[in-house]
Amino acid sequence: MSTTSxxxxxxxxxxxLEQWIAAxxxxxxxxxxxxxxxxxxxxxxxxxxxxxRDRIRTYFSGRGPDVxxxxxxxxxxxxxxxxxxxxxxxxxxxxxxxPMPYRMTWLLVRSGGNWRIAQHHGSPRTGA
Numbered sequence: 001m002s003t004t005s006x007x008x009x010x011x012x013x014x015x016x017l018e019q020w021i022a023a024x025x026x027x028x029x030x031x032x033x034x035x036x037x038x039x040x041x042x043x044x045x046x047x048x049x050x051x052x053r054d055r056i057r058t059y060f061s062g063r064g065p066d067v068x069x070x071x072x073x074x075x076x077x078x079x080x081x082x083x084x085x086x087x088x089x090x091x092x093x094x095x096x097x098x099p100m101p102y103r104m105t106w107l108l109v110r111s112g113g114n115w116r117i118a119q120h121h122g123s124p125r126t127g128a
């Protein structure tokens with residue numbers, strides 16, 4: 001069971017993105033998981049689909065100690081409904097000094113005035 005009790009205030013997609021970067025870079029898994037829906041789905045850099053916050057927490061806790069975001073500009077946002085949006089963009093990770101360029105997509109839902117990640121896909125960019 002997840003111990004996530006942190007509540008994230010993310011009234012805009014921009015605030016969600018800013019908090020995601022901050023939580024990722026600080027390795028604050030509680031703050032990070034607060035940005036995901038309880039039953040969120042993540043397809044990351046491993047073959048196995050991660051379903052639910054507990055599995056997503058385990059996935060992110062296993063990353064290397066020197067992996068961090070150096071740039072994640074606001075991605076393209078497509079509003080599907082007023083409370084559902086999809087995003088697609090590029091994120092620049094590094095592992096120490098080694099660049100790790102990725103492409104990232106999210107499906108976002110707004111509930112109670114706050115945006116959360118319902119689906120997250122990240123995959124390495126080759127030739128970047």
